[in-house]
Amino acid sequence: MTAKMKKKKSKGQGLSGCTKVLTQSQSIQTDGNSIDSVKASSKFCSCRQRVLAIFLLIGIVCCFCIYGIYTSSGAHLKSDLSSYTEMSSNTQHETQGDYDFGVDSYPFHSRHTQRRLPQCIIIGVRKGGTRALLNFLDLHPDIQTAGREMHFFDEPDRYKLGLNWYRKRMPFSFRNQITIEKTPAYFVEEHVAGKVHEMNSSIKLLLILRDPVERMISDYLQVRTNKEEKGKSYHRFEDLVIDKETGGIRESYTPVRRSKYHVHMARWLKYFSLDQFLLISSERFAEDPVTQLQRVEAFLDIDPQFKRDMFVYNETKGFYCIRDEDEHVCLGESKGRKHPNIDPAVLAKLRAFFRPQNKKFYSLVGVNFGWP
C-alpha cells in the first residue's frame, strides 16, 4: 500500500471515508497489488453495507414515526375530498332525499379509533341544506360524519336492532372527535325526540330551518323528480296543496305537515332545553356558510378552523362549494333544482297560512327568521 493510499485511508469517516476507499481500491488494482486490493475491496464492501444498513434503519424509523403522527392526529382524515366527491356523485342519483346515500368520511381505522354514538345530530329540516351542512362540517378535523342518513330513531325496524347496531354504523373516530349524523326525518317524526333523549339526554342538536313555503316546494319537487325518473305521472303542486272542496290549504299533505315547525319544535322541547339546539337559518347558510359554520364550532366547543377561502361560490350551481385547489367540489344535481312556477294565488294562500305558524315558532325559540 502506498503512502499516498495510507494517507487517503486514514482520512475521513462514514460516507466520505467510503468514497475515498473506492478511489483507493481503484488505485490498488492499477498498481497490481492483489492482496491489498482484496483487503481494500472487502473494506469497501463492509463500509458500504454499513452505510446502507444505517440508511435502511433510519428509513424504517422515519416511516414508523410519520405513520404514528399521521394516524394519531387524525389530520389525514380531512386531507382529501374523495369521499365528498363520491358523496356528491351519489346524490346525483338520489331520488328520496339523502336517504341512504353518501359514504363515511373515514372508512379506515387504526388502534386509536373506534365507532362511537353521535354526540351531535342534524335533525332537520328536510330540504333545509342538511347535506351541505354535514359535508362542510366534515372538513373540520375534530368532526367525523356518518355519510348516510341513519333513520335509526324514526324507523321502528331499525330502532329495534338496538343502539349497538346504530353505533356500528357510525364512522371511526378518535377520542377527541365529535361524531355527527344527519337524518332530517327526525325533526318531524312523532317518537324520535323521546328516543334520542333516552340515548343521550345531553346531546347537541343542529336544526337548519328554511322558509316553510320554499321548503315545501323543494320537498314536492324531490318527490316529483322521483316519479318523473320512474316514468310515473304526477300532480301539480297546486292540486296537492289546495283542498278542492274548501279552497283552503290541505293540511294533510305531508309537505305542509313537515313545514309546521312550531308543532315539531314544541315536541322536541318537551325533552331538550333550548340551549341544546343550534338553530341555523337555511337562507343565511346558503348566502354565507362560513359564518354559520363558525357558529357551529362555537356551539360544539371545537377549534375555529373554518376559513372563507375553504369555500367558493359556484355561479352555475347557485350555491357555495368546497374549494379544492382550482376545483369546486359541489353537491350533485338533486340540490338546487329549478323550482316550478307556482300560481301566485296559491302562493299567497300558503304565505297567509304559514305566517301565524311561523310567529308561533319564533316565539317558541326566541328567534325571528324573517320569512315572508
Ligand SMILES: Nc1ncnc2c1ncn2[C@@H]1O[C@H](COP(=O)(O)OS(=O)(=O)O)[C@@H](OP(=O)(O)O)[C@H]1O
Ligand atoms: N352549499 C350548498 N350546497 C348544496 N345545497 C345547498 C347549499 N346551500 C343550500 N343548499 C340547499 O339545500 C337544499 C337541499 O337540502 P337538504 O340537503 O337538506 O335536502 S335533503 O332533505 O337531504 O334531501 C337544496 O334545495 P333546493 O335548491 O330546493 O334543491 C339547496 O339549494
